[in-house]
Amino acid sequence: AQSVAQPEDQVNVAEGNPLTVKCTYSVSGNPYLFWYVQYPNRGLQFLLKYITGDNLVKGSYGFEAEFNKSQTSFHLKKPSALVSDSALYFCAVTYWASGTYKYIFGTGTRLKVLA
């Protein structure tokens, strides 16, 4: 079955330190990969996406993600975390199957940046 995995329910990091939020996927073909962020009582906001091309994708708020086809991973990274980055992060995949687009979200990882 097609799936997206975010193995960590929560990631804690000290302010100013680099952060990584992990995502792996199991999808056939060439999926589109996304990261979204959700702040309390808000909808999801788009951060960045990988469609094709350069494996390192840069997005909003200083975030970036590295696509690794051999490891089927798309980890979210930021060189220096801010307290305001504390939120819930979702990895998502879009792919074509059975004549339609399919959409899968990971279960989310709560990022806590400690001052």
Add this chain to the structure above:
Amino acid sequence: DAGVIQSPRHEVTEMGQEVTLRCKPISGHDYLFWYRQTMMRGLELLIYFNNNVPIDDSGMPEDRFSAKMPNASFSTLKIQPSEPRDSAVYFCASSSDPGMVGTEAFFGQGTRLTVV
């Protein structure tokens, strides 16, 4: 554009009652999605429309749930009859054609539904 607009923001209803959630997508977006978010199951895609036509409703939990999109600027998600286990935050999202450039979705602020 004001973004994806959902109403109401909060809904409390009694078990057995009909509930209707509403969504106005971003103008020009051909795709509209309904998601449900719970602590237990995370974010689940219920159904999505393309050009007002339901494309994939495999995520709709059961016959009590129905969704319509009578025109390009309006969609409803209806639960009849509602049950306590339907309590969740329901999100509507819209996007343009994902096949063109793999476009991202824009989410509304959600409707928090509580069924007592």
